Amino acid sequence: MTDAISYDVLQVTILSLYVSGSATILGSLIGVPLGALIGLKEFGGKGLLKTITYTMYGFPPVISGLFVYYLFSRGGPLGSFGILFTPTAMILAQTLLVVPLVTGVTISAVSEVDKSIKNTVLSLGASNRQATFTIIREAWVGVVTAVMIGFGRAIAEVGAAYMVGGNIEGKTRVLTTAIMLETRMGHFEYAVGLGVVLLIVACGIFLFMRWIQEREML
Amino acid sequence: MKGKKLTTIIIVLISVILVFAAVPLALQQEQTLRLATTTSAYDSGLLDYILPDFEKRYNCKVDVIAVGSGQAMELGKNGDVDILFVHSPDIEKQFVKDGYGEFRRLVCYNQFVIVGPAEDPVNVSHARDAKEAFLKIFQNGTSGKAIFVSRGDNSGTYAKEREIWSLLGMNTSSFNNTWYLSTGQGMGAVLDIAHEKRGYTLSDEATFYTRKGTGIIPDLEILFKGDPILYNQYSVIPINHTRWSHINYELAINFVNWITSPETQQLIGNFTDAYGHKLFVPNAASGAIMISCVVEIQISASERNNWW
Numbered sequence: 001m002t003d004a005i006s007y008d009v010l011q012v013t014i015l016s017l018y019v020s021g022s023a024t025i026l027g028s029l030i031g032v033p034l035g036a037l038i039g040l041k042e043f044g045g046k047g048l049l050k051t052i053t054y055t056m057y058g059f060p061p062v063i064s065g066l067f068v069y070y071l072f073s074r075g076g077p078l079g080s081f082g083i084l085f086t087p088t089a090m091i092l093a094q095t096l097l098v099v100p101l102v103t104g105v106t107i108s109a110v111s112e113v114d115k116s117i118k119n120t121v122l123s124l125g126a127s128n129r130q131a132t133f134t135i136i137r138e139a140w141v142g143v144v145t146a147v148m149i150g151f152g153r154a155i156a157e158v159g160a161a162y163m164v165g166g167n168i169e170g171k172t173r174v175l176t177t178a179i180m181l182e183t184r185m186g187h188f189e190y191a192v193g194l195g196v197v198l199l200i201v202a203c204g205i206f207l208f209m210r211w212i213q214e215r216e217m218l
Numbered sequence: 219m220k221g222k223k224l225t226t227i228i229i230v231l232i233s234v235i236l237v238f239a240a241v242p243l244a245l246q247q248e249q250t251l252r253l254a255t256t257t258s259a260y261d262s263g264l265l266d267y268i269l270p271d272f273e274k275r276y277n278c279k280v281d282v283i284a285v286g287s288g289q290a291m292e293l294g295k296n297g298d299v300d301i302l303f304v305h306s307p308d309i310e311k312q313f314v315k316d317g318y319g320e321f322r323r324l325v326c327y328n329q330f331v332i333v334g335p336a337e338d339p340v341n342v343s344h345a346r347d348a349k350e351a352f353l354k355i356f357q358n359g360t361s362g363k364a365i366f367v368s369r370g371d372n373s374g375t376y377a378k379e380r381e382i383w384s385l386l387g388m389n390t391s392s393f394n395n396t397w398y399l400s401t402g403q404g405m406g407a408v409l410d411i412a413h414e415k416r417g418y419t420l421s422d423e424a425t426f427y428t429r430k431g432t433g434i435i436p437d438l439e440i441l442f443k444g445d446p447i448l449y450n451q452y453s454v455i456p457i458n459h460t461r462w463s464h465i466n467y468e469l470a471i472n473f474v475n476w477i478t479s480p481e482t483q484q485l486i487g488n489f490t491d492a493y494g495h496k497l498f499v500p501n502a503a504s505g506a507i508m509i510s511c512v513v514e515i516q517i518s519a520s521e522r523n524n525w526w
Contacts, residue, residue: 006266073297074296074297074462074464075295075296075297076296079297082464084298085281085283085298166281166283167283167284168282169282171281181261183406184257184261184404184407185261186406186428186431186432186434187432188432188434
């Protein structure tokens, strides 16, 4: 192998973390309350909504990318924002992928909390919101798992990041799009190396999240 | 109390993200030219070799977006890039004719080559031209003695492949998948498949040498090259700036003038890949360099009127 990687791997790694981290936080801020709502409230069409959520687990990243592309392309309805081929567009596309996972796993997590807890808290004079809060706390381990799965989806996907990021060196190149580039160019060793970097970074993040998981933070 | 702790963590995280987001914005003071190109052009390393000169001269940054040919044209149509550097002449001409591009300027060409197993079971290397080489593969393919691996996407390479088949009056959609494998994959992956299947394929020279150099396809060799129909013409097309007002047209025109200038043309001719192969032959029309944008616009307008 004579030609080396010409771009800054550290910068690519940091951007990966920034994009997928932001998407996970955004997706969790939407998905956890949504999951708690669907999981705890009784309403008509609840089963259908759950099925839709679970179906979206299979949402292809490229389609999420295409959706954001059409939204923010200059020819699209929000084209004037000019955010296509920026990290912001990548965050939005990945958020679309994260939300269903976080929502779905949160639904399962809060559903497993004994219903009697809610009744007990309510009978002790708690408001509905306080009761919901208590249940999320009881389901803490599951909720953090939901967030972890969301992060796993975001950091590992390549289709959306490539579609709306464009894999621009120094601007929107993340670990997964760099892996794809190296593979395409036949630099399999570099691709595997970058994959190892990705897993090491993921390991760090998951260690941190486990630390959060084992402490009851709420 | 614990709730407060979590709130603090969240606030810290969000502030970090916001600071981070501000960094690229602050750095975006210099002008940017968005250039869409094809993966094969990008992966050859040519742009990495020549672009620093342009960026230095015009104090700007070129954002290269390397995608499939079809996707590159689509990005241009939607005004998401300022300029195209592509290699599908017929589609490009239509693109300009339809008013999506200002005009088209030739830049350079490289070669497509017919590659296959080193022992060359159907004797493609003795063909007189590309047409005859394809005919040999077809005849042996239909009788089960050869395999052809096709890109089967809308790449420039696939367009070239179909052009050669059409010279024989053949249409790829009628081919049987026992010998003709339509993969829908990139050039590198197609070469890998051809190697595994001991099949033939059409490749651009650059990707073949890169793949060969990494040792992934030891048994695959170039068996036929040099027929002018196998020349792979690259052109630049600035995107229509009356259609999309945000297009950085001035910089795009500077780019056209720069890439067709004798200095840059020489730079392109000097480019070699990591293994020392000269890959690109510059062929921008000499004397086509415009002095000002106004002249360029007039000429492109008249070109649109008269040329097509």
